[in-house]
Amino acid sequence: MLARLKKLPTTAISDATGGHTNVDALIKPLHNQWHIAGRALTVQLPDAENGAVLEAIKEARQGDILVIDAKGNTNRAVAGDFVASLAKGVGVAGFVVDGVIRDSRAMIEMDFPVFARGTTTGAGFKHGGGKLHVPIAIGGVSVQTGDYIVADADGVVVIPQQDIAAIIDKAEAKLQSDEQREQEAHANGITSIRAYLNKVVK
Known part of the structure; x- marks a missing residue:
């Protein structure tokens, strides 16, 4: 742990x-x-x-x-x-x-x-x-x-x-989610960055 x-x-x-x-x-x-x-x-x-x-x-x-x-x-x-x-x-x-x-x-x-x-x-x-x-x-x-x-x-x-076990699980999941988001947002340079911004900024 x-x-x-x-x-x-x-x-x-x-x-x-x-x-x-x-x-x-x-x-x-x-x-x-x-x-x-x-x-x-x-x-x-x-x-x-x-x-x-x-x-x-x-x-x-x-x-x-x-x-x-x-x-x-x-x-x-x-x-x-x-x-x-x-x-x-x-x-x-x-x-x-x-x-x-x-x-x-x-x-x-x-x-x-x-x-x-x-x-x-x-x-x-x-x-x-x-x-x-x-x-x-x-x-x-x-x-x-x-x-x-x-x-x-x-x-x-x-x-x-x-709460230690539950918090560690949630924090690890959040890190994984953040890493995936960053990879997707930067996958194709400005094109993927703009695609991400268009998705989250309404």
Whole structure:
């Protein structure tokens, strides 16, 4: 299942879900070449806190994506390059953050995928109070541990775990349909393009 999911772009999944689980477009990749897909491990942080991120890294399974609800705080980072190196070292596939990170250049250089609202110079606090495996909202979309995340240059989408098989089937079918449409529209250059436009534009 996961192997099939990793081959799908976010756009096909968005089409399959009707766009209802598209995360706020302001949560973007630090590097446009990144594409991740995997199981979510949710992290809920008090404002300006980040201590629970380390707990999540300790608990994470190979290929998990940490989905971090930082309440949209853009002043204090949930992680820097050292924390990212720990996550990568234990096999975490990436971070999706409703907040910001720091040391972005180092994260890009170590090729650790991060999708966030941006960057900051300010470190987060470690006074405690964060929670793991609780339902969170990230970029306006509800996420629970065990749901699936796909993220690439176009954005981030969430797939509820109970819908994963059906959504993958629909997304694959949509991709196949799109490829067939493109082949037909370009089969004979301008002639087939005009034929397509005449068919769809009334």
